[in-house]
Amino acid sequence: KAGVTQTPRYLIKTRGQQVTLSCSPISGHRSVSWYQQTPGQGLQFLFEYFSETQRNKGNFPGRFSGRQFSNSRSEMNVSTLELGDSALYLCASSLAGRQFFGPGTRLTVL
Amino acid sequence: AQRVTQPEKLLSVFKGAPVELKCNYSYSGSPELFWYVQYSRQRLQLLLRHISRESIKGFTADLNKGETSFHLKKPFAQEEDSAMYYCALRVNSGYSTLTFGKGTMLLVSP
Numbered sequence: 019k020a021g022v023t024q025t026p027r028y029l030i031k032t033r034g035q036q037v038t039l040s041c042s043p044i045s046g047h048r049s050v051s052w053y054q055q056t057p058g059q060g061l062q063f064l065f066e067y068f069s070e071t072q073r074n075k076g077n078f079p080g081r082f083s084g085r086q087f088s089n090s091r092s093e094m095n096v097s098t099l100e101l102g103d104s105a106l107y108l109c110a111s112s113l114a115g116r117q118f119f120g121p122g123t124r125l126t127v128l
Numbered sequence: 129a130q131r132v133t134q135p136e137k138l139l140s141v142f143k144g145a146p147v148e149l150k151c152n153y154s155y156s157g158s159p160e161l162f163w164y165v166q167y168s169r170q171r172l173q174l175l176l177r178h179i180s181r182e183s184i185k186g187f188t189a190d191l192n193k194g195e196t197s198f199h200l201k202k203p204f205a206q207e208e209d210s211a212m213y214y215c216a217l218r219v220n221s222g223y224s225t226l227t228f229g230k231g232t233m234l235l236v237s238p
Contacts, residue, residue, distance in 0.1 A: 021171075049224045061214065061228035074225045108172065112224035115160065115179075119172040 020044070022111050022120035030126045036097040039123045043090050043111030050092040051117065052084060055106040064107075067092055099127045130155040132217050134229035141205050142237050149200040149232050151189075151215030160218040161191055161198040162226065167211045175200075175213070185209070205236045 023042045031037050043050050052064040063076040067086035084094040090111070096103055104127045110117040131154045141147055153159060163175040176184045178191040178198060189200045198215060212233050216226040 051224055051226075053226075053228075060230040061226075063225050063227065066223060066225050074223050076225075110224070115218070115221070115224070116174055116177070117224055117226060118174075121171045 024120040041109030047111035049112040132229035
């Protein structure tokens with residue numbers, strides 16, 4: 019099976035802009051989670067979706083949002099970007115308690 | 129709230145030496161513990177989980193509920209073991225959400 023894919027792989031934005039990241043899970047996986055990875059804070063949980071419903075959310079401001087589609091693909095959106103949003107954003111799909119991670123989207127905010 | 133602590137940012141050993149990567153957690157219930165590994169330029173991948181009680185690539189980890197620890201061990205380190213290792217915890221079997229430690233970089237020198 020193909021692994022988790024994320025697009026785009028790299029993104030450069032300026033402060034105040036908004037961005038949408040996409041994640042395609044492994045076929046048959048209905049749970050998708052998002053994490054932010056930074057050198058200072060490490061891996062921090064953003065949100066988790068299952069069957070198009072957000073079932074868990076991390077401690078991030080409302081500027082961070084997401085959704086999941088009927089084919090399990092997921093998107094996350096960050097509005098009004100800040101310099102501190104520069105990070106690697108990882109998506110993971112899950113089956114039977116095992117999470118499989120994508121390669122990440124590297125977001126740089128200038 | 130749950131927490132995962134990896135006290136060492138960097139662990140440097142020689143090839144053939146034993147390795148122990150420490151992980152302590154705080155959670156009042158019965159969590160599920162994982163070790164993830166990230167090799168250079170590769171995606172984050174599951175190394176092992178405590179419920180499987182398996183040995184992967186020579187690594188083992190035992191959950192010690194009394195000491196709330198889940199240390200990762202290998203008797204003889206190999207150069208190809210050099211990577212970033214993350215300990216993670218899941219508290220709710222209904223969710224896939226993981227809480228990660230900050231990670232330990234393992235460097236194995238020849």
